[in-house]
Amino acid sequence: MSDVRTLLVSADMSIRELLERIDRGAQGVALVVDGEGRLVDTVTDGDVRRVILASIDVSLPVERLLETKDRRAMASPLTSPVGTKDAELLRLMTEFSVRHIPLVDDQGRVADIALLSELVKEHDLPLRAVVMAGGFGTRLMPLTEGTPKPMLPVGDRPLLAHIVGQLRAAGIKQLNVTTHYRADAISEHFGNGQDYGMDIRYVREDMPLGTAGALALVEATDQPLLVMNGDILTRVDFGAMLDFHRHHAADMTVGVRQYQFKVPYGVVETDGVMVMGVSEKPTVSNFINAGLYLINPDVQRMVPPACRFDMTELIHLAIARGLRVVCFPIREYWLDIGQMTDYERAQIDVHQEKMTQ
Numbered sequence: 001m002s003d004v005r006t007l008l009v010s011a012d013m014s015i016r017e018l019l020e021r022i023d024r025g026a027q028g029v030a031l032v033v034d035g036e037g038r039l040v041d042t043v044t045d046g047d048v049r050r051v052i053l054a055s056i057d058v059s060l061p062v063e064r065l066l067e068t069k070d071r072r073a074m075a076s077p078l079t080s081p082v083g084t085k086d087a088e089l090l091r092l093m094t095e096f097s098v099r100h101i102p103l104v105d106d107q108g109r110v111a112d113i114a115l116l117s118e119l120v121k122e123h124d125l126p127l128r129a130v131v132m133a134g135g136f137g138t139r140l141m142p143l144t145e146g147t148p149k150p151m152l153p154v155g156d157r158p159l160l161a162h163i164v165g166q167l168r169a170a171g172i173k174q175l176n177v178t179t180h181y182r183a184d185a186i187s188e189h190f191g192n193g194q195d196y197g198m199d200i201r202y203v204r205e206d207m208p209l210g211t212a213g214a215l216a217l218v219e220a221t222d223q224p225l226l227v228m229n230g231d232i233l234t235r236v237d238f239g240a241m242l243d244f245h246r247h248h249a250a251d252m253t254v255g256v257r258q259y260q261f262k263v264p265y266g267v268v269e270t271d272g273v274m275v276m277g278v279s280e281k282p283t284v285s286n287f288i289n290a291g292l293y294l295i296n297p298d299v300q301r302m303v304p305p306a307c308r309f310d311m312t313e314l315i316h317l318a319i320a321r322g323l324r325v326v327c328f329p330i331r332e333y334w335l336d337i338g339q340m341t342d343y344e345r346a347q348i349d350v351h352q353e354k355m356t357q
Contacts, residue, residue: 255292
């Protein structure tokens with residue numbers, strides 16, 4: 001079991017401190033306790049991401065977060081008595097789709113915490129993955145003149161090798177790689193995936209099919225499909241993303257990243273011809289598409305065959321058909337290597353080990 005003391009927080013602590021505690025604990029959970037150590041509530045990774053989406057001020061106390069917590073899954077925190085057998089803990093985790101259960105004594109005080117990652121050392125994530133690696137990488141010319149962008153070196157190995165390693169570490173064993181430009185360079189390097197502990201298959205695009213078109217060539221099963229662009233470096237927790245997807249009963253989950261920029265002018269707020277106010281050089285914050293998606297089989301089947309089709313079109317189509325499309329905010333390391341400055345940034349980040357944090 002983990003050292004549960006590192007996960008304990010109080011309701012009067014700031015949300016910012018709670019976030020720091022969750023990050024340090026690296027278990028995707030914090031336990032809110034009272035002055036006697038009795039469990040008040042749990043705060044999960046999903047709760048944290050919903051705080052980001054709600055733009056809640058992180059200087060507020062944790063109590064404020066608990067007031068706005070989504071309690072559709074269960075009204076009170078799931079616990080188990082100290083001494084509960086591993087088999088029973090695993091059964092509860094499966095039944096309630098959780099990865100951690102606080103263990104309490106007969107007074108309700110937190111004594112320990114059971115973690116799925118410790119109960120099951122080799123935990124397979126019930127996901128298949130598709131990495132879109134067929135682009136020309138024209139914005140990185142001349143580096144991509146003879147090398148597909150996913151095979152450009154980042155540190156001591158190709159960009160795609162970082163992605164494959166992360167997927168495998170998350171417990172994903174089935175991977176499809178869509179290819180077009182210099183496809184042989186990718187398939188010859190990774191082969192069938194045996195050296196990476198994965199089953200890697202290739203989906204060859206005879207013509208460019210956009211950012212979603214190749215999904216029509218990937219066999220649909222009853223599992224959600226994790227789709228990510230082949231030019232992204234990230235430390236996102238795929239297990240947390242799947243939990244979020246399930247919690248919100250989503251048909252499609254879109255990974256998003258908070259992006260801020262400062263307007264270099266005074267922004268005039270108007271109502272018709274009337275000036276209502278002026279904001280001097282405000283900072284504007286929006287969520288941008290992070291190139292990372294979870295899609296259910298029914299959504300995958302909506303991709304039309306043998307034609308160019310982009311992920312934005314799939315999102316719009318799913319919404320138009322009344323399906324549930326939700327966003328998952330990424331707070332971990334994330335970098336889209338779209339331009340030369342991004343590629344240079346990746347080299348610095350891998351040297352400073354930011355990609356492993």
